[in-house]
Amino acid sequence: MKRHNAAELPVPVSYGSERDAKTGKVDKMGGAKQGRGGGCCSLLWFMLVLSATVTMLVRHCYDSGLGQGAAGVVRIDPVPRPSYHTRKVNPVDRGGGRPSFSGSSPSPPVAGSMKPMLDSGGGSPSFSGHSPSPPDAGSAKPELLHESGGTASVPVTVDNKSSPSDSSTGTESDGGGEPSSTSSLPAAAHPFARALAAADDKGDRCGGRYVYVQELPPRFNTDMVKNCATLFPWTDMCAFTANGGFGPQMSGGDGGVFQETGWYNSDQYTVDIIFHDRIRRYECLTDDPSLAAAVYVPFFAGLEVARHLWGFNVTTRDAMALEVVDIITARPEWRAMGGRDHFFTAGRTTWDFRRLNDGDADWGSKLFCLPAINNMTALVVEASPWHLNDAAIPFPTAFHPASDEAVFVWQDKIRRLERPWLFSFAGAARPGSAKSIRSELIAQCRASSICSLMECADGPSNKCGSPASYMRLFQSSTFCLQPQGDSYTRKSAFDAMLAGCIPVFFHPGTAYVQYTWHLPKNHADYSVYISEDDVRRNASIEERLRRIPPATVERMRETIIALIPTVVYAQPSSKLDTMKDAFDVTMDAIIDKVTRLRRDIVEGHAEEEKLEMYSWKYPLLREGQKVDDPHEWDPLFAFA
Known part of the structure; x- marks a missing residue:
């Protein structure tokens, strides 16, 4: 690990004249005072002053950039911070507009329900419970935007109190605003100028890739893992938080599967631990x-x-x-x-x-509805299609390669x-959801002689209880059905x-508009829709799949096989040399996002005004396409 210490770099130093403590007068000679006697003392004081002056001149030249040849670091003087403004968005988004679906989605869990769903991940039981589904056109739709129901210009609230503005910096004191997208300041005048300069330093292998870890008390992270028995009401999660969030190691190859x-029984909701370890x-x-x-x-945030x-x-x-935002x-x-x-x-x-409402029966926390959090990038396993600053990253699978x-x-x-x-299909029906197509998929699979069905259920009859069971099914199938x-x-997708099975998706929200950092933009390269x-x-799934030429099937499978490194989380104690895993891809995307924004600010380019509803x-936009151009998934x- 290369850890860059600030003490190793030249930093701005302020050289000022000293002020007499009694008279308050400035002594231009740095505090050296000559007496009336002259003589040897006068000569000695003269030499000391001359030496100090030369030293100051040399250090001034160094700080001004004349002495930086070996270090390659430009001195950045402290400057006033740029002013901030709040991003403009479409009023329907911030003003309480309600998204609706004309496609299907399963219903949210009943408030107060104490029973986790089994089939949240491709046959394997979820030991962390399940989340409510996004709203659909036939249900009472929760707001997906800010809890205030107002515009984006409201100040950040911490502990339910508005923070005053900081007139000296032009920001709200809690940082809820955003940098101006245009600037008349020179590049060196920006607080992130050193980071951009490092990105241009070809001699620094970490230039443009440095990451600073914010300081937080352990109760916000590692203490949760230490108290793993309290993370979930029905299951002791300690087994699944072990091994850096990978869970129990599986040995023996499980009959060749x-x-x-490098294989672990990983829970689908341990990304917080995995990322922290990396x-x-x-x-x-x-x-x-x-x-x-x-x-x-x-x-x-996920464990919390x-x-x-x-x-x-x-x-x-x-x-x-609220506490972490305050900090x-x-x-x-x-x-x-x-x-x-x-x-x-x-x-x-x-x-x-x-969660936008404050009723105890409403689901979840309001973390993502806090304006300060909307300025950050939140990494989730499923993102909102209507919000810009949460990004979807892959669920953990069972494979965590070491090389x-x-x-x-x-x-x-x-x-x-x-x-x-x-x-094949591995999963359970959703009899309580009128929108789910799972019953139709199960019926078609049962009726086909070339489909294998693995039904998941509560209790000992569950056939999806281990990674080996559903991975064996996927390894024996050409296509794997992946409904919501x-x-x-x-x-399960x-x-x-990971098993080389070509996924068949039925809604673009399952993958295509989610994992855009990790999967190809052209979904036909690796999947069937x-x-x-x-x-x-009653379209026949079997007939649709039979019509795909063998050469196309082979090409799609090769694309999936090539994608495997980018959708798995490698061992943190080792490093993949010729490929990037899901963590590496995510880090590259975050750094690229921030760097592009910084360069736009320095160059005075107006930031693109994006509508969160899109x-x-x-x-998904291609060359020449506009966001309001018609799309089949609109x-x-x-x-509504």
């Missing part, structure tokens, strides 16, 4: 925030909210969210960009953090497998890809 090493070993950490390309906030989703009032659910917005690192260079993990679905060779061996294995089933889970997404409406109209569409993400 896995390799001998950040601790990140090779380009720095102790100097002015050099950082991004700032990591080690708040385990899971402790209080069932049986706790909203005051308890929001307490730590990070008071830090000097926040001032540089109003938090837009900050990121954190919230390893559950976005819906667990978007490139482990990945190559696995890729070769699944490339050679015989796949007797054309398609308890919300849009399913861990990543399990299927059949709309939910087609399934409801957040799902921006990553009805699925339409605002």
Whole structure:
């Protein structure tokens, strides 16, 4: 790990004249006073003053950049911070407009329900409970925006009190605003100028990649892992928080389904721990925030909210969210960009953090509804299609390779497998949801001689209870059906890809508008899309899949096999040499996002005014396309 200490770099030094403590007069000679006697003392004082003057001149030249040849670091003088303004968005988004679905989505859990759903991840039981689904057109729709129902220009509230403005910096004192998208200041005048200069330093292998870790008390992170028995009301999570969040190690290859090493029974909601463990070993950490390309906030938001989703009032659910905002917005690192260079993990679905009302029966916390958090990048396993600053990253799978060779061996294995089933489905029906198409999928699979069905259920009859069971199914199938889970997404989609099984999606919210950093923009390269409406109209899934030419199937499988490194989380104690895993891809995307924003500010480019109601569409745009151009999925993400 390369840790960059600020003490190793030249820093701005202020050289001022000394002031006499009694008279208050400034002594231009640095405090040296000559007496009337002259003589040897006068000569001695003259030599001392001359020496001090030469030393000051040399240090001044160094600080001015004349002495930096070897270090390659430009001195950045302290300057007034740039003014901030709040991002403009479409009024329907901030003003309480309600998104609606014309597609299907399962219903949210009943308030006060104490029973977790099993099939949240491709056959494997979820030991962390499930999230409410996004709203659909036929249900009472929760707001997906700020809890205030007003415009984005409201100040950040901490502990339910508005913070006053800081007139000296032009910011709100809690940092709720954002940097101006245009600037007349020179590049060196920006508080992030050193970070941009480092990015241009070709001699620094970490230039442009430094990450500063924010300081937080351990109760916001590691204390939760120490108290793992309290993370979930029905299951002791200590087994699944072990091994850096990977969970219990699986050995012996389980009858040839896995390799001998690198496989774990990972829970789908431990991304907070996995990321933290990797950040601790990140090779380009720095102790100097002015050099950082991004700032990591080690708040385990996913673990924290899971402790209080069932049986706790909203005051308890929001307490730590409000506290962490209070802490990070008071830090000097926040001032540089109003938090837009900050990121954190919230390893559950976005819906667990978007409660707008303050009734105890309403689901989740309001963490993502706090304006300060909307300036940051929140890493979740499922993002909102209507919000710009949460980003979806892959669910953890069972594979956590320790080397490139482990990945190559696995890729070769699944490339050679015989796949007797054309398609398969692992999951449970949703009899209580009128919108779910799972019953139709199960019926079609049962009626087909070339489909394998693995039904999940409560109790001992559950066939999806271990990673080996559903991974064996996926390894024997060409296509794997991936309908929506308890919300849009399913861990099962990543399990299927890990097995070399081509996923079949029925709603774009399950993958296409989610994992845009990790999956190809052209979804036809690696998957099949059949709309939910087609399934409801009794379109034959078997016929659709049979019509795909063998050469196309082979090309799609090779694309999936090549994607495997980017959708798994490698061992933190080792490093993949020739490939990037899900963590690496995520870090590159965050740093690129912050760096582009900083360069736009320095160059005076106006930041693109994005409408959050079209957040799902921006990553899909191709050359020359506009966000308001018609898209086939517009009805699925339409605002009522």
